[in-house]
Amino acid sequence: MRIALFITCVNDLAFPATGIAVTRILRRLGHTVDFPAEQTCCGQMHANTGYRAEAMPMVRNYVDVFDSYDAIVAPSGSCTAMIRDQYPRLHPAATSVAARTYELSELLVDVLGVTDVGAEFPETVTYHPTCHGLRMLRLGDRPLTLLRQVRGIKLVELGDAEECCGFGGTFALKNPDVSTAMLTDKCARVRDTGARVLAAADNSCLAHIGGGLDRHRSGVRAVHYAEILAETGALS
Amino acid sequence: MSHPVAPATGGGRIRTPLPFPTAAKPAVADTQLRANLHRATRTIRAKRARVVDEVPDWEALRDAGSAIKADVQRRLPELLEQFEASATAAGATVHWARDAAEACRIVVALTRATGADEVVKVKSMATQEIELNEALEAAGIAAYETDLAELIVQLGDDTPSHILVPAIHYNRAQIREIFQRRMADAPADLSDEPAALAEAARAHLRRRFLSARVAVSGANFAVADTGTLVVVESEGNGRMCLTLPETLISVVGVEKLLPTFTDLEVFLQLLPRSSTGERMNPYTSMWTGVTPGDGPQDVHIVLVDNGRSAVLADPVGRPALSCIRCSACLNVCPVYERAGGHAYGSVYPGPIGAILSPQLTGVADNASLPYASTLCGACYDVCPVKINIPEILVHLRQQAPHPPVERAAMRVLSWVMRSPRRWAAALRLARAGAGPLGAYRERRTGARTLRRLPWPASAWTRSRDLPLPAPQTFREWWGKQ
DSSP, X not given: OOEEEOOOHXXXXXXXXXXXXXXXXXXXXXXXXXXXXXXOOOOHHHHHHTOHHHHHHHHHHHHHHHTTOSEEEESOXXXXXXXXXXXXXXXXXXXXXXXXXEEXXXXXXXXXXXXXXXXXXXXXXXXXXXXXXIIIXXXXXXHHHHHHTSBTOEEEOOTTTTSOOSOTTTHHHHSHXXXXXXXXXXXXXXXXXXXXXXXXXXXXXXXXXXXXHHHTTOOOEEEEHHHHHHOOXXXX | OOOOOOOOOOOSSOSOXXXXXXXXXXXXXXXXXXXXXXXXXXXXXXXXXXXXXXXXXXXXXXXXXXXXXXXXXXXXXXXXXXXXHHHHHTTOEEEEESSHHHHHHHHHHHHHHHTOSEEEEOOOHHHHHTTHHHHHHHTTOEEEEOSHXXXXXXXXXXXXOSSSOTTTTOOHHHHHHHXXXXXXXXXXXXXXXXXXXXXXXXXXXXXXXXXXXXXXXXXXXXXXXXXXXXXXXXXXXXXXHHHSSSEEEEEEEGGGEESSGGGHXXXXXXXXXXXXXXXXXXXXXXXXXXXXXXXXXXXXXXXXXXXXXXXXXXXXXXXXXXXXXXXXXXXXXXXXXXXXXXXGOSSSOHHHHHHHHHXXXXXXXXXXXGGSOOOOOHHHHHOTTOOOHHHHHHHHHHHSOOOHHHHHXXXXXXXXXXXXXXXXXXXXXXXXXXXXXXXXXXHXXXXXXXXXXXXXXXXXXXXXXXXXXXXXXXXXXXXXX
């Protein structure tokens, strides 16, 4: 199976560790991962902010770059949702590649049939299901199924977990007061858990929640769950 | 060559006087309001979830509701004429209003013709939308709201902030204060117990019901094949208004039609469970024209367009007309919970308001509302008629006038990101440019983040640290493999 990694623009620039983690997990499971260098951005920010025309060149580029792969994995619920949910409506030629694009937990659980990726992570972790993964991709408990198999992990439940953190892409900038009010409540629920690590499937939401947690010096670290699945504990 | 005439946009209380972010600011800062909304929305949300979970065919009901409404939208003109014929045959008089002003003129004229100088009102979104109370008052006619929450809002010289629970922004202590200040016949020792407040309102309203000669209502449903109007309520005050006065005037949006009486089977299951979280609402009133010797003998129906034809003309935005005003989307919306209903500036707040108001007025007049959402999708999941609110929000954002600076930035970014070569160069540049700053911040604070930036980035850094580009981008790491 030819698997390609769609890193996403935000991860490429600010969160390369997540992409490195995805690569390591898949290689550890015996798969070869390709990283087509011509990839750019899925166009979600443009499309969802009202600039569909400006998003279209990115949509077409995605189809050109990834159409030849059997599976494309993206470590982002919202970018995957953009591709799977919006691409077929925006660009009919994207329907097939959109259906072959998976969020990491979908690729692991549904396509590769793996729930134990051989990870070890001795920390207390709480998981926030980000909105597009939860309600557009319907990831369900796939990420948690993967995390439950991690050696040494202590998973604690997040209160009001399914409530939006208030990021919403450009919403965070256009509606800073409401966004901050939602963030404050999300951070409070995270701190209620006593977890030292907050995991989620989207680094953009995590930058928002983590940015809030850091501002309040909460001592809680926000990480993409791929980085937990990549940990093996040993110095390998 | 002839050009089709664009359908007219609507008037009334459906425009935001202030942009949503500005209007939301005081609400977010009002801790009492936040607490009231938090408690109330979560209570209704939990009740709804309980009674929806117990219906085994809920998803099939949603599909049926959505399909019936889509059918209505496909053949609205035909169904409206059928409704007019059925209602007229049953003894009602049907009036047509293009917009809010025309609807108000019709109701004022009909009321004047009876000689009455006051009307009692059934809770109605349509009459709030067209600002009927203000029009009646200007004509020297007093309009008395009889729904408990509408009465509270009216006595408080306020406007509704929720579709189902207009006074949701008040707690019971605030309601007692309003009653004591504005209700002349309120008991001097009125407590803030819900039963005592309801009893005071009951005594106050009973006198109004007995003296009123004209009632004004809306309708939840208008049945085309029988000419029947339906009002669904909890208190019974609506039933009083619909049965006691001699004249009954009902203001009905044209989208309220259902093709057949049998279709009510679907909606009378969907609506109460979605709105009040009850299996069945206490009072469902239905009337078909005039029944001689029983109830109002002078029955009028004012069918209002007020921008709805413009919504109908847009195939993507059209499902907004399927809304049955249940409020489930308000009660699950994290933005509504923090901002409150008044921030939306329209009688239709929350997620449904964010797609309905801009379509009724034209997006340019309500340009901030399609952006008053994180696109979290909670509203779509609970909508009893499956309106894809996030999809319509994104659709309307394409039509909104964009700020010039934002537009320029988006175009530049698109120009960079459409080219793999330019994007790779931009990543290198951003990483290299931020390198020394990132290293400095890491030495000083232990993290590659920024804490304070000037406008417009301050919108982010006011409440969150901003991550700087990593020391090497992912593609640089990959290239070294």
